Amino acid sequence: MSDPNGQQQTILYIEDDLSSQILVQRLLTFAGYRVLVASSGLGGIDTARASRPDLILMDINLPDLSGREVTTRLRALEEFRAVPIVALTAQSQLGEREKAMAAGLDGYLTKPIDVDALPEQVAAYLLGKRDEVDPAALEEARTAYSQEIVTRLESKIRELETAYKDLQRLDSMKEAFIQLTAHELRTPLTLIYGYGQLLQNSPIVARMMLESDEVANLITNLLEAIERMSSVINEILLVSRVASGRVELTISALSPASLVEDVVENFRRASETRHVTLQTDLEQAPQRLYADRDLLKLALGNLIGNAIKYTPDGGTVTVRVSAHNERALLMVQDTGIGINKDDQQLVFERFYTVGDMALHSTSKVAFRGGGLGLGLAVTREIVRAHSGDIWVDSPGRDEEKLPGSAFTVAIPLKGRLASPIRRPGVS
Numbered sequence: 001m002s003d004p005n006g007q008q009q010t011i012l013y014i015e016d017d018l019s020s021q022i023l024v025q026r027l028l029t030f031a032g033y034r035v036l037v038a039s040s041g042l043g044g045i046d047t048a049r050a051s052r053p054d055l056i057l058m059d060i061n062l063p064d065l066s067g068r069e070v071t072t073r074l075r076a077l078e079e080f081r082a083v084p085i086v087a088l089t090a091q092s093q094l095g096e097r098e099k100a101m102a103a104g105l106d107g108y109l110t111k112p113i114d115v116d117a118l119p120e121q122v123a124a125y126l127l128g129k130r131d132e133v134d135p136a137a138l139e140e141a142r143t144a145y146s147q148e149i150v151t152r153l154e155s156k157i158r159e160l161e162t163a164y165k166d167l168q169r170l171d172s173m174k175e176a177f178i179q180l181t182a183h184e185l186r187t188p189l190t191l192i193y194g195y196g197q198l199l200q201n202s203p204i205v206a207r208m209m210l211e212s213d214e215v216a217n218l219i220t221n222l223l224e225a226i227e228r229m230s231s232v233i234n235e236i237l238l239v240s241r242v243a244s245g246r247v248e249l250t251i252s253a254l255s256p257a258s259l260v261e262d263v264v265e266n267f268r269r270a271s272e273t274r275h276v277t278l279q280t281d282l283e284q285a286p287q288r289l290y291a292d293r294d295l296l297k298l299a300l301g302n303l304i305g306n307a308i309k310y311t312p313d314g315g316t317v318t319v320r321v322s323a324h325n326e327r328a329l330l331m332v333q334d335t336g337i338g339i340n341k342d343d344q345q346l347v348f349e350r351f352y353t354v355g356d357m358a359l360h361s362t363s364k365v366a367f368r369g370g371g372l373g374l375g376l377a378v379t380r381e382i383v384r385a386h387s388g389d390i391w392v393d394s395p396g397r398d399e400e401k402l403p404g405s406a407f408t409v410a411i412p413l414k415g416r417l418a419s420p421i422r423r424p425g426v427s
């Protein structure tokens with residue numbers, strides 16, 4: 001069927017019962033309408049907003065929201081104030097029609113569907129027909145309907161509260177499990193590391209290492225692998241401790257410039273191996289900062305390590321320190337592959353890594369070689385424990401054009417501030 005301008009009219013049918021969907025779709029398509037179907041209340045709202053139908057047929061008993069609630073929601077939107085919404089429902093008890101009208105429906109058709117009459121009924125509503133109800137009964141239905149909504153809201157809030165408590169319990173069980181597992185792994189690893197060093201230092205092995213490059217490589221690789229594993233376990237332990245608020249800061253007055261120089265020195269070899277220039281700009285650095293030296297070194301080290309890791313050979317990593325609004329700003333800027341806008345929040349989440357991990361782990365590209373996706377999560381927790389803030393700026397990810405990334409950490413110069421810190425320029 002078409003409107004006065006000759007346009008085919010669209011009917012949206014919101015109904016979860018498949019056989020009703022098929023029947024109505026057939027009937028109305030045959031009558032010349034374009035028919036869309038949604039199987040839930042929320043889905044119906046989305047389809048309605050996206051397709052702007054000329055009329056909506058509404059089941060009342062839907063799996064999520066009721067047909068009445070969907071109508072009330074749609075009526076709140078300017079574009080649906082005048083669109084006919086008609087119930088097509090099995091509910092025929094006394095008072096149901098009035099309750100539907102109180103919710104904003106224009107008509108009430110009951111099932112079983114009258115196959116012969118439906119197309120004409122729809123056409124009549126499209127032409128402006130509205131069901132009449134007794135005003136007193138409508139008023140009573142309005143009160144009943146608002147009470148129904150408040151009761152449902154209350155029970156939903158209670159359900160959410162219970163679900164939230166369950167989640168909190170599961171979360172603390174998970175943290176306890178992580179802590180326990182990591183501790184259990186660390187104990188034998190410490191022993192293995194000890195034995196490895198004994199092996200390396202034993203005169204017989206030392207001689208064999210001198211005589212054979214193969215033996216030397218085996219021992220060195222073994223110790224390196226153990227160190228890597230131990231640092232992964234320590235990261236997991238730290239992030240889980242920080243995440244559950246169990247990190248104690250040892251705050252002291254420190255010079256941000258010398259802290260940066262220390263960390264940069266630790267990465268000197270790594271950057272040279274990768275032919276990445278590692279430079280600092282400390283001219284604007286504030287004199288003093290009150291922070292936990294070791295944790296801040298770890299946080300900065302993660303950023304510099306990443307910057308080197310995600311910058312191809314020949315690139316540059318710059319660590320810049322300045323002060324702004326009573327905060328020290330530590331920025332690690334690289335000329336690497338960059339990070340897409342969509343990922344810029346997510347990279348700080350635990351176990352979030354960008355791109356193909358298989359590619360990372362096989363190190364097909366020399367400059368990458370991903371980790372567990374914990375480094376930035378640890379860094380953010382450390383920064384937050386200092387009442388600080390961390391963010392990344394990057395035009396996007398492009399492995400050819402290398403747009404680069406800049407991670408900035410902002411820490412209050414005078415230790416923890418009571419109020420949360422805002423990123424400069426962002427309200």
Ligand code: ADP
Pocket residue numbers: 302306307310334336337338339347352353354355370371372373374375376377405
């Ligand atoms: P990972 O141990 O995998 O490096 P991180 O938590 O440190 O984990 O980083 C998460 C992800 O963020 C990385 O997998 C990487 O894809 C991306 N990333 C981090 N730093 C940079 C950077 N400087 N340039 C481009 N991508 C980065």
